[in-house]
Amino acid sequence: MMGPTPFPRLFKRGFLMSAALLSGVIAFALPSAGDDQTVLIADQIVMPDGSLASGKAIVISEGKIDRIASADEFKDDDSALRYPNAVISPGLIEVLSSVGVRGDNVSRKNLIDPQVAVIDGVDRESIDFRRALEAGVTAAMVVPAPTDLVPGRAATIRTGAADSGARVVRPFGPLSMVLSSSAWDRDRGPSSRAGALALLREALSNAKSDASAAPALREVVRGKGDVVVTCETSADVSAALRLLAPYGVTPVIVHTKFAREIADEIAAANAMIIVGPLTFESNQPTLLGPAALERVGVELALHGGIERGDPDGLRISAALAVSAGLSPEAARRSITVNASQVAGVSNQIGALRAGQSADLVIFTGDPLRLDSDVQEVWIAGERVYVFSHQTHDFDRVIGATDD
């Protein structure tokens, strides 16, 4: 990124004029580079560390973020899209979603089904995707229902896209494990916590020795797979960490209720955690969890419960966590880059950074503020949603990159 060059005033004008001429020539000589480029400039943008920065421009090319530049670079550029008083954020990412999942997406017959992939059961045309998109959520890590010990593999799906082929971000995502009474079943088993852990331990050790075991499990025991474990109690959290440690796997823990109590253990294991949803009716100890986790250095992702509750659930969870002490930077990370990390897609989405897909949202203010609203949503460099204040109706604009 270029800063202002210290030139004597006398020569500055001449320099600028020739530079303009030169860039004009270059632009003319290489028309494709200029045409495919879209520049977005707003009051502030959300940086990968969660902070808000002013004076930046986002340069998009071929659906990806080319670079983050200084807004000054484009001050004479009329084609740059300007959003005064707005904040540009990476598209929000909802983890543990059940959006678009129709009916029962797991077979209750087998309690360990590592090969079941939720991607096969997702209805991409579901209206829930649309609502999530309008709330600024551009991708969701969809998980299978937690009714089995290992119900299958999660998948990360975009909530919309100009090109339907771009919907799926990662079809075979983290393996989902459930240490919760929701996976117990008196007929099929297990019917207790100890029983559940015994079964899991057995399945993992079998996968180590048996070459014909499910590939998803074999990946895990070889330390290559990622796992997300839903833990009902704090004891389940310890058990999950203990279960997978021998295989060199650090799971992503899903637990909300006793997040304060287990914060140190999570930090010691260098694990990430998913917390939420936090609602206006959550009690004080629950709301204090995220701040406690941050204090010991744990990076967290927030679950918003958007398809069951308020489509703004992700931002509500974030705002409530902040009001209970979480730093605004960590809160912004928890609904963007950290969420993409637990979904295993952080190389593609989640941050405004060169090389990432241009999935972003233009908010009317800081996304953490609940009086901020979604103005526009872009996916893969295309504007896919614009809010219209006139009619309070929602317009869908596909394929256009400028007004």
Place this chain on the structure above:
Amino acid sequence: MVVLASLWTATDAAGQLFRRAPTAIENARIVIGDGTVIENGTILVQGDRIVAVGENVTVPDRAKRIDAGGMTVTPGLIDVAGAIGSSAFGGSDATHRAIDAFDRYATEQIAQALRHGVTASYLCARGDRGVTGLGAIVRFAGGPNGTFGEPIVEEAALCINLASGDPPLRRLATFDAVRKKFKQAVSYRESKETYSEELEEYEKKLKERAEKATDDEEKSNDDPKKNGPGSFQQPPVRRRPGPRRGGPPNQTDAGENEKKKEDELKKPTEPARNPAAEVLLRAVDHDLPVRIVAGNGEDILNAIELAEEFDLILILEAATEADGVARAVADAEADVVLEYRSSASPAGSETARRLDALLTALAQNKIGWVIGSGSNARNAGRFLLPAAQLAGQSDPELDVIELLTSRAAEFLGLEETTGTIARGRAADLVIWSGDPLDPATRVESVYVGGRLAFRHDDATAGESDE
């Protein structure tokens, strides 16, 4: 004159010695509550009132000075629909009063409200169905023994629940029962008026009888043997049946018929007192507004019909389906009270979508709305962020602080005493660490009636606990 004046001065000096020193909150960003802001100013408080607000306020030497360090000061937030300290109300009659269920010792809930900057609340009188009771308004001013809660209006509104969650037939029955109660109240008034007239008649006739009897007595009393010297004439009194002194029994020569008539002169029976009806009549007389909980379109229309029939001041509570009947609501000039409802329930996303449509309809039909925390006391005071969210959805120009302070005060009829930072108003003030709508902001301290009611543990604005 001179003597009087000096006496007065002496008393005043003595009074000043005993009066609390004024307090000045300086270096503050003052959000007045009516939409205006003083970027850097001073608030002068004397006793429980604000005596001056402005950029250049003269602060008396003996005043206690608090440096707000540039932080934002707003009026105390007012909850227009809450249940702090009184959630187990369950009223079922017009005479049931929310204030009687208010627990001044519910310190935790009240502390939670104060922690969120709420200094006063309307208490809902909720019940299962029908006429459920009388709401009240309380202020969280410090009381003895560490309690916080002072009633400022004991009977603020009549509450009715049309039980929109009930099956249709039951709802119909509920509405009919409510209507019947109002009709009965009106006929109760009519029967009281009739009774008054009849009583007047009766007394008139009695008086006539008495006068007549006195005349008769006078005639017989002309006989000096009847009255001893010095005895005074008994003034004419109401004749009661039974033996009487002196004079012949009151039997005129008018005959049997008249005697019969007089005997038939019975005192009219007073209609039995009906306190519930009297409350309903207060609503009819516009002495009390009527808050009707009506969750679906039909019940809202019924509420409007009821209000029209009996000329009631109508406030709709929890009217989540008002969007479908927004026109009718606007024509009826009803006010709407919203409360944040949990979105974590299975129907949550539907509720959120509905709320969206509702806000749009309210804005389009220019129906004013206010917001409270709801009848679940666990949410005590936690309605600033939900209000911000609703405002963001419906009208980005909406001043949320104004909505929760001066507009809320006006809605509850308290605008003369609180809701804005202005001379003469109660010193109900909140000092915030930043922009109140920023979730990272916290309440530093809360003053109610000029007294410190809450102070955050890490508060920096300089003042020690009183």
